[in-house]
Amino acid sequence: MDQDYFSVDSILAANQKVQCVFKQDLPNLGHLGGGSDRDIAALSKIQLPLWLALIIIYSDWADFNIPTAFGPRVRNALKAEARSVRLASLVGAGGLWYGFGKAIVDILADEQANEISEVLTKTFRARLVEIIDQAQHFAALGPVGAAGSSGDTAQLFREGLDATERELFSLAQESAKRTKRWYEESDRPKR
Amino acid sequence: MALQESLRVSLTPPELELIACQQPIEIVPLISMERTAFISGAYGPLRPPHKATVPIWMALNLKSKKKCHIVAPEWLNVEFLQDRLGRETSQPGFSDLPFRFAEVSKVLLDVASDDLENPDKIRSLLKNLREARQAKCRDGLGTLDHSELSLPNLCSMEINEIRPFFVQSMHLLTQLQRQPPTAP
Structure with a gap:
């Protein structure tokens, strides 16, 4: 999420692919798309990872389409009920939906960028309370009860968490667990 | 960075308890003791049945030996x-x-x-x-x-x-x- 050089999360986020439409013929650059062609023809569409697409877009060789993970369909779904969207499935395994979104926001022009940034922020807020609630619920259950209870919606929600949200979930769970343990236990002999 | 994640972000509850136990509290001692120097300061004298003010950790210790009542x-x-x-x-x-x-x-x-x-x-x-x-x-x-x-x-x-x-x-x-x- 950070733009830190050493941040593994931001490297992973930049590994998501975006669809680029090339504006001009590029001789001898066919390997970019991973295909066997020697050249890239104008108007060809190629999926490129974001870190590679970035330099190509800045060089004005190509335009890119907003990935479907942030497209109108997803946005409408998020607007309707942010908690029922499975963010994880939008960006693949261990996906960083927020990180990817942030990376996209950084290369877009003002208006579009603000829009996506707003979608990201709103989504995050809408889901936050539910994440923490569930984390605390599971902390309270302890190791045994966790497997048995699975409200269907709750479970679907948990499976749809993106990696950043998972991290939050475990932070909240750990902290709630520690506090609960302290409240309940005592190393002093009770009288 | 060698600390585990949970310890990096905040204190643990037992640590907080330790900090809280530095606070003073009143006790009614059952033993007498001259003013005694500890690392964190000098406390006492304890003269039953007069009340004395000591840190909570000390009160707890005395209490568990049945040598005071805590107010x-x-x-x-x-x-x-x-x-x-x-x-x-x-x-x-x-x-x-x-x-x-x-x-x-x-x-x-x-x-x-x-x-x-x-x-x-x-x-x-x-x-x-x-x-x-x-x-x-x-x-x-x-x-x-x-x-x-x-x-x-x-x-x-x-x-x-x-x-x-x-x-x-x-x-x-x-x-x-x-x-x-x-x-x-």
């Missing part, structure tokens, strides 16, 4: 807690309690419950208080934004509990917000 702090009784619980449930803000009330009340209830009046009632009041306050913390989460959060009267144990994920989510919000709105 409960003025806030640790049924009426006071009942009053605070009433405010907690009727008003939106957190009610005003000592900053380390959770830690102090727990150690006193553990060790010196026979010096308190009606310890079971106190326990259940404290539990209710805690739950009411937790619900408010949760509401606070809904109004979280990237720049600030003001939860006055939150006590140290509660702050410690919510710190890891509040900090992380505010960090995330800062990242996601493209242009942080300028101050009005």
Whole structure:
């Protein structure tokens, strides 16, 4: 999420692919798309990872389409009920939906960028309370009860968490667990 | 960076308890002792039946050897807690309690419950208080934004509990917000 050089999360986020439409013929650059062609023809569409697409877009060789993970369909779904969207499935395994979104926001022009940034922020807020609630619920259950209870919606929600949200979930769970343990236990002999 | 994640982000509850036990508390000693120097300061003299003020850790130690009675702090009784619980449930803000009330009340209830009046009632009041306050913390989460959060009267144990994920989510919000709105 950070733009830190050493941040593994931001490297992973930049590994998501975006669809680029090339504006001009590029001789001898066919390997970019991973295909066997020697050249890239104008108007060809190629999926490129974001870190590679970035330099190509800045060089004005190509335009890119907003990935479907942030497209109108997803946005409408998020607007309707942010908690029922499975963010994880939008960006693949261990996906960083927020990180990817942030990376996209950084290369877009003002208006579009603000829009996506707003979608990201709103989504995050809408889901936050539910994440923490569930984390605390599971902390309270302890190791045994966790497997048995699975409200269907709750479970679907948990499976749809993106990696950043998972991290939050475990932070909240750990902290709630520690506090609960302290409240309940005592190393002093009770009288 | 060698510390495990949970220890990097906040203190552990036992650490908070240790800190809270530095606070002074009144005891009625059952033994006499001259003024004695400890690493953290000199305490005493203890002259029964006069009250003396010592740190909580020392009071607990004496108490467990049956060498003193602990005088409960003025806030640790049924009426006071009942009053605070009433405010907690009727008003939106957190009610005003000592900053380390959770830690102090727990150690006193553990060790010196026979010096308190009606310890079971106190326990259940404290539990209710805690739950009411937790619900408010949760509401606070809904109004979280990237720049600030003001939860006055939150006590140290509660702050410690919510710190890891509040900090992380505010960090995330800062990242996601493209242009942080300028101050009005």
